[in-house]
Amino acid sequence: MKNQFDFSIALYLFLVFLLQFTNWFLEALKFNIILKDHYSIKFKTVLKSVYAGNYTALITPERLGNFIGRFLIIEGDKKLITLVTIMGNSFQLLITLLMCLNGLIYVLLFKLDTLFASNTQIIIILSLYSFGTFVLIALLFNLKWFYILKNIKFLKKWQSKFSLLKNTSLKQKLLLFFYALARYLIFILQYYVLVKAFNVSIDVFQLIVYLGLLFGMVTFIPSLIPGNLGTREALCILLFSGGVLGIKFALISLLVWIINVGFSSLIGGLILTFKRT
Numbered sequence: 001m002k003n004q005f006d007f008s009i010a011l012y013l014f015l016v017f018l019l020q021f022t023n024w025f026l027e028a029l030k031f032n033i034i035l036k037d038h039y040s041i042k043f044k045t046v047l048k049s050v051y052a053g054n055y056t057a058l059i060t061p062e063r064l065g066n067f068i069g070r071f072l073i074i075e076g077d078k079k080l081i082t083l084v085t086i087m088g089n090s091f092q093l094l095i096t097l098l099m100c101l102n103g104l105i106y107v108l109l110f111k112l113d114t115l116f117a118s119n120t121q122i123i124i125i126l127s128l129y130s131f132g133t134f135v136l137i138a139l140l141f142n143l144k145w146f147y148i149l150k151n152i153k154f155l156k157k158w159q160s161k162f163s164l165l166k167n168t169s170l171k172q173k174l175l176l177f178f179y180a181l182a183r184y185l186i187f188i189l190q191y192y193v194l195v196k197a198f199n200v201s202i203d204v205f206q207l208i209v210y211l212g213l214l215f216g217m218v219t220f221i222p223s224l225i226p227g228n229l230g231t232r233e234a235l236c237i238l239l240f241s242g243g244v245l246g247i248k249f250a251l252i253s254l255l256v257w258i259i260n261v262g263f264s265s266l267i268g269g270l271i272l273t274f275k276r277t
Helices: 002-035 043-058 066-074 078-110 119-141 143-151 153-166 170-197 204-218 231-239 243-276
Strands: none
Touching: 002 043, 002 078, 002 170, 002 243, 043 066, 043 243, 066 078, 066 243, 078 119, 078 153, 078 170, 078 204, 119 143, 119 170, 143 153, 170 204, 170 243, 204 231, 231 243
């Protein structure tokens, strides 16, 4: 029975491991949507740059340095690659905010037992996140505000790059949005597979709600530790009001981090190492 259990867990982990490749393939597609308008490069190179970016992101606070690995591989205009990366990351942030809003609304309406002390606290956080989401949508889908940046002295060298991104079409923006959503759904699927593997007693919809709250809140918690490691797991336990369920979910979160971030960073490090040799 023990060997059968171990084999079953191994299969679940292998599936989550395979989904990691899907996750970063989608990120490469997202990155390439705008990049291909300015560079004639193979998609294989774009995918390598994404993995290299995962490595440089790992060694920078809040994973903000993913653009560094990308322009080390692509060897193009660093400013443009940085801005394209930021734009793609912004659409991923938009999905995170939208899913967090979904979780907050569900908790408010159905009184789900979480770390929130009162409805007033939920309403305040919901208002702040709603405002942030509205602002982000306005900024991403109407890039005319780039004109404002021409009056900022230290950004003058970036003006031509801003002008290139300003011409991003609505179709491209929608593709960025849907690829970001697809990546988020992959995260949900990875968590769901491990929820089944470890017999955690929550259904799919509850999982979506909890992940919406988890990702939405941990994104804005300052941390010098790569990938909010530790912070996210502690928040998992708080979300489930402590106990065995919270510990199991924290373990699942750690495994997803190791597979998605840790392993992909290792691949990225190898890509950068062999590039230099």
